[in-house]
Amino acid sequence: MVCCPKCLCEFNALLHLIQLSTPQKTDLPDTQHIHIKHTNQEIITTSSDFLKIFNEKVEHSNIDLETYLNNLSYFSTEAIPSIPTLNLAEEKLNLSQQTAKRTYYITWGLTTSVLISILFFQLLMFNPKFLSDNPSVHQIFTKFCGLINCSDLEQQYSYINIRSLKTHSEEDTNINLIGELINQNDRSLPMPLLLLTLTKNKEIVFSRIYTSDEYLIPSLQNIKRIPINTPFMFDISLPLPEKNFDHYDLQIIRP
Incomplete structure (x- = not known):
């Protein structure tokens, strides 16, 4: 972990290294070839300037960044993992969020279905005239009452x-x-x-x-x-x- 001297934010230097791609050789005109050479030279110069940060020292210190990183376990008392922590959890996070959303919708869907069923059951139980006018619904209602061990209130009060x-x-x-x-x-x-x-x-x-x-x-x-x-x-x-x-x-x- 290193600290940016400008914004004072800490970040993992190993995760921000730049890997330069090797340019492919093609038959190009001389002008384009000269331009590519000039661009490659700028990239090499920029890369070398970037690597100079490891040789720089903090003010009033004799230790450069490379020495500090190599001896981090000596200068810091906190436990340092042998392998740097990589930011590879984004896919797992998205997968867990999708699973949570799916569980949320399934749970509320089942709850809504149960509440609607209870409401429909109460409407049938307290409207015997509707059951008498619809024999098929009355037959289904009677079978359902047999499963959950319920009976018609009108029949109960007749006793x-x-x-x-x-x-x-x-x-x-x-x-x-x-x-x-x-x-x-x-x-x-x-x-x-x-x-x-x-x-x-x-x-x-x-x-x-x-x-x-x-x-x-x-x-x-x-x-x-x-x-x-x-x-x-x-x-x-x-x-x-x-x-x-x-x-x-x-x-x-x-x-």
Whole structure:
């Protein structure tokens, strides 16, 4: 390693040596031959001037550059490799960059594909009407659910039943629907919604969806999932007096 006295940059002198090419002999006119001789003489002179740098000495020093390079291990305490480090890593660097880019695109491509698949799966799961209108898509969806051990939410909530349903009234203006919800699936589910519909002469006079916080008895409120084969009591207050309707309907809706 040598230091440029002008820019103070260090560089490997062995990597910047110039190898002169031998000119080929051709039958040229005398003028061209004289010009080539003059050019070769300039190259030789320049080369000899370049090699003089090894005989130069630093100010107030008796050691020239050639002596310093030959005795570098004596003047420097740092470890010096026997073979100079060559700048041959550019191809490996480009190859590693190409591999990193390929890995980057493959990783993000797979991630995007998985996210799109999950979105499409959710659209099918929460749109049973689309599945019923497209038998081929429904068949593919069913096979896929069989592979990952999933089932249709509509089918799961069809196994939640209402039993012991009855009305209770203390006064004509206060009527309650009391009953039990029981989950007959093989796993717990989020608490369903209850759709209450009141009709009179086959005309709807009232319709409302109740959440679990609204229809569960006070001791069961704030419960978000219904366990297996465990009856959950509910109590719904009807907003109309009994004379204003002649039929009521209570349905379980998937949340």
